[in-house]
Amino acid sequence: EPEVTQTPSHQVTQMGQEVILRCVPISNHLYFYWYRQILGQKVEFLVSFYNNEISEKSEIFDDQFSVERPDGSNFTLKIRSTKLEDSAMYFCASKKDNSGNTIYFGEGSWLTVV
Amino acid sequence: DAKTTQPPSMDCAEGRAANLPCNHSTISGNEYVYWYRQIHSQGPQYIIHGLKNNETNEMASLIITEDRKSSTLILPHATLRDTAVYYCIANYGGATNKLIFGTGTLLAVQP
Numbered sequence: 001e002p003e004v005t006q007t008p009s010h011q012v013t014q015m016g017q018e019v020i021l022r023c024v025p026i027s028n029h030l031y032f033y034w035y036r037q038i039l040g041q042k043v044e045f046l047v048s049f050y051n052n053e054i055s056e057k058s059e060i061f062d063d064q065f066s067v068e069r070p071d072g073s074n075f076t077l078k079i080r081s082t083k084l085e086d087s088a089m090y091f092c093a094s095k096k097d098n099s100g101n102t103i104y105f106g107e108g109s110w111l112t113v114v
Numbered sequence: 115d116a117k118t119t120q121p122p123s124m125d126c127a128e129g130r131a132a133n134l135p136c137n138h139s140t141i142s143g144n145e146y147v148y149w150y151r152q153i154h155s156q157g158p159q160y161i162i163h164g165l166k167n168n169e170t171n172e173m174a175s176l177i178i179t180e181d182r183k184s185s186t187l188i189l190p191h192a193t194l195r196d197t198a199v200y201y202c203i204a205n206y207g208g209a210t211n212k213l214i215f216g217t218g219t220l221l222a223v224q225p
Binding site: 033107 | 152157159160216
């Protein structure tokens with residue numbers, strides 16, 4: 001069964017460093033998402049992306065965050081200058097089209113900022 | 115998206131049916147009911163969704179009341195591996211379709 005894959009599974013970074021989290025969505029999907037989950041808290045929406053542009057973003061997704069689809073397969077989340085409070089599990093997700101299809105999630109990238 | 119209300123936790127004996135309730139009294143006519151689960155900080159896993167009719171797939175059944183104000187997810191023969199947080203989400207689907215997760219129900223399957 002096709003799945004969303006994410007790398008790295010775990011990354012430790014120093015505060016102030018840039019981090020790029022990578023995702024390979026399901027191949028024929030057109031809508032892409034990033035969510036995050038701080039330890040012990042809810043899964044929170046960050047951003048959705050379609051047709052090479054952001055379609056919606058949450059308050060969490062400030063200027064420190066950016067997303068990109070650099071080629072036909074990867075979808076990346078960049079955090080420009082990490083803060084301690086960015087420590088969380090980051091989930092990538094994708095959806096086939098706009099007809100109400102299901103969103104499928106990857107297994108997550110655990111980011112620890114020290 | 116309509117607000118959903120779920121009990122914070124439930125227990126179920128292994129091999130028995132797990133019935134997880136969800137209230138969505140403000141759901142609108144074109145909002146779907148989606149169920150996802152999250153096993154121990156893994157990525158949320160899609161289970162099932164429905165609009166008006168009851169639905170069944172290889173994982174579970176979804177029973178939606180006629181007035182659509184509540185629904186029940188049924189895992190027919192719960193196993194230990196079904197221990198997870200289960201999320202009921204009301205969502206329009208369509209282009210925007212961003213899922214908003216609540217706190218869900220922690221289902222503990224007991225041996």
